[in-house]
Amino acid sequence: MSNYRLSVPERVARATPFLVRLIIQHPMETGFRLDAAGAAITKNLISEIVCRLDGAEVLRMELSSGITANPLFEFYAVADKNCELVVEWQDDSGVHASARANVQVAD
Amino acid sequence: MSVRRKWPAVIAALMAMTANAEPIRILDEIKSGREFQSREVQAQQADDFANPGMLWVERGAALWKTVDGEAGKSCASCHSAATTSMRGVAARYPAFDADGKRVLDLEARILQCRSRHQRAPAWRHESEELLAITAYVAQQSHGLPLKVAIDGGARTTFEAGQRLYTSRIGQLNLACSHCHDRQWGKKLLADTVSQGQSNGYPTYRLEWQTLGSLQRRIRACFYGVRAELPAFGADDIIALELYLAWRGEGLAIEAPAVRK
Numbered sequence: 001m002s003n004y005r006l007s008v009p010e011r012v013a014r015a016t017p018f019l020v021r022l023i024i025q026h027p028m029e030t031g032f033r034l035d036a037a038g039a040a041i042t043k044n045l046i047s048e049i050v051c052r053l054d055g056a057e058v059l060r061m062e063l064s065s066g067i068t069a070n071p072l073f074e075f076y077a078v079a080d081k082n083c084e085l086v087v088e089w090q091d092d093s094g095v096h097a098s099a100r101a102n103v104q105v106a107d
Numbered sequence: 108m109s110v111r112r113k114w115p116a117v118i119a120a121l122m123a124m125t126a127n128a129e130p131i132r133i134l135d136e137i138k139s140g141r142e143f144q145s146r147e148v149q150a151q152q153a154d155d156f157a158n159p160g161m162l163w164v165e166r167g168a169a170l171w172k173t174v175d176g177e178a179g180k181s182c183a184s185c186h187s188a189a190t191t192s193m194r195g196v197a198a199r200y201p202a203f204d205a206d207g208k209r210v211l212d213l214e215a216r217i218l219q220c221r222s223r224h225q226r227a228p229a230w231r232h233e234s235e236e237l238l239a240i241t242a243y244v245a246q247q248s249h250g251l252p253l254k255v256a257i258d259g260g261a262r263t264t265f266e267a268g269q270r271l272y273t274s275r276i277g278q279l280n281l282a283c284s285h286c287h288d289r290q291w292g293k294k295l296l297a298d299t300v301s302q303g304q305s306n307g308y309p310t311y312r313l314e315w316q317t318l319g320s321l322q323r324r325i326r327a328c329f330y331g332v333r334a335e336l337p338a339f340g341a342d343d344i345i346a347l348e349l350y351l352a353w354r355g356e357g358l359a360i361e362a363p364a365v366r367k
Contacts, residue, residue, distance in 0.1 A: 003162050025162045027316070069316035070159040 002097035008085060011106040017076035020051070022087055022099065024073075030065040044092045049073065053103070054083035079103045130257075130269060132354070133288045134302065139358050140310075140366055143292075143301040148313070152365035160242060160311040160363025163235075163318045167243025170236060176227025182240070185224060193247040198360050201349040203260035210264040212348050214241050214320060215340065232339035238318045242309045245362035252359060253306050255352040264342075268350030271343055277334030283347070298367065303328075305351040307364025318363060321348055 003025035012018040024046060031043025045067070051059040058077050077085065082105050088098040141149055151157050171182045171189055186192040201212040204219070211219065214232065217240055221227050230237040257265040272283045286295075287303035294300070308321035315323075322344050329336050337343045 003166055005156065005162065005165065007156055021156050023156065023159065023162065025159075068313075070162060072157050072159070 002095060004097070004099055006087060006099040006101050008101045008103055011104050012079060014105050014107070015078055015080050017078050018103075020073075020075055020077055020085065020087075020101075022049075022073045023070065024089065024097075025070050026091065028065075028067050028069045028071060032065065042093075046071070046089050046091045049087060049089040051075070051077070051085065051087045053077055053079060053085050054081075077103075079105055081105055130265075130353075133284065134354070137304065137355055137358055138291075138302055139306055139355075139361060140301045140304050141307065141361060141364060143299045144365075144367060148365055148367055152361070158311065158363060158365055160309070160318050160365065163239045163242040163309070163311075164246050164363060166235070167239035167241070167246075170240050171243060176221070176225035178224060178226045180225050182220075189244065189247050193244045195248050195251050197245040197248040197362065198251045198253050199255055201261075201264075201345060201352060202256060203264075205260065208260060210261050210345050210349055212321070212345055213245060214322070215345070217241060217244065233320060233323055238309055238320065241320065242318060242363045245309060245360065248360040249362065250359050252357045253352055253355050255349060255356070257349065257353050261349065264346050265349050265353065267342070268346035268348070271347055272350050272354075277329065277332035279332040281332045283328065302355075303351065304355040304358055305348065306355050306358040307361040307366065309362055310364045310366050312366050314367065321351075 005021075005023050007021045009018050026046050027044060028046065029041055029044040031041070031045075033041045035041050043065075045065060046063050049059075049061040049063070050057060059075055061073070063071075083103050085101045085103050086098060087100075088096070090096045141152065144152075151159075155161055168189075174181045174184070182189070197213055200216065201210050202216070203209070204211045204216070207219070214237055217237070218229055222229060255261075275282050275285075283303060286300050291300050291302045305321050308324065309318050310321075310324070311318045312324075322339050325344050325347055326336050326339075
């Protein structure tokens with residue numbers, strides 16, 4: 001089960017950057033660690049996060065090791081009309097998940 | 108003659124007084140573990156979105172309404188909305204359970220409810236589910252002062268906890284009180300020794316990279332002084348949890364807290 005939280009402001013101003021916040025529960029396992037029995041723990045990182053606003057890609061992140069478990073991401077986006085913000089991500093274990101939020105532009 | 112006759116009664120009265128006397132509080136001031144954290148960690152805890160513990164709280168909110176077990180019930184089937192029914196509950200745990208005649212911490216109470224009323228299989232300690240539901244229930248008491256009962260059936264467990272807290276254990280031959288009553292506020296490597304208060308649990312520890320229970324944290328201290336680790340749910344741990352809660356009486360519940 002993918003556990004995450006996504007937040008955008010209730011209302012955003014037209015053509016003005018607004019803050020998007022995303023936190024994903026994920027081990028971000030580096031692949032460098034050994035378990036108690038000495039066996040390597042398989043690498044499992046969120047490898048890619050893509051954010052689309054009204055279908056158009058506005059952000060793409062390629063992640064690597066050195067990022068904490070359960071990472072928090074903050075970035076800005078700009079909307080000029082009411083639309084849907086979709087964030088999609090995938091990890092090395094094959095999990096593919098997405099989160100959605102409605103962006104309401106105040107007039 | 109009459110004075111002599113009264114002696115047994117006087118002794119009995121004195122013994123009764125000692126047995127129910129308020130135990131001595133060693134700390135002059137009590138401080139939440141939050142006060143020993145950096146400003147950044149405090150900010151992470153205070154921000155309901157950035158606080159990773161809220162991931163478990165939200166999962167717990169979903170579990171609260173999920174039907175499970177042979178009885179076909181969810182937590183909400185009996186307790187309705189946790190926002191009202193669970194408000195203040197975590198602040199008075201661990202508590203004596205008259206049915207089982209033993210002290211239960213919040214996790215044990217939830218597991219008992221789960222087996223007795225939901226007739227659902229137990230969740231293991233530190234499982235995602237048990238942490239999530241505990242975090243959700245504990246968060247309903249956010250800001251309320253810790254206040255546990257140590258009288259009646261809880262008394263012997265409390266006294267066992269108090270004894271253990273002040274007993275030297277492990278290869279380092281240290282008692283809890285050596286660090287957390289006498290040395291708090293001083294540096295231990297890169298950390299500041301805290302008072303070992305329990306008001307933030309379950310807590311998200313950056314070191315663990317996950318949410319964890321008070322039992323896990325207490326076991327870590329046993330490991331730290333190189334003592335034999337008590338099992339999860341062991342009487343010794345429950346007794347310490349009760350003593351800690353009494354010792355931190357009045358501190359506001361912070362669950363889910365964030366600690367380094």
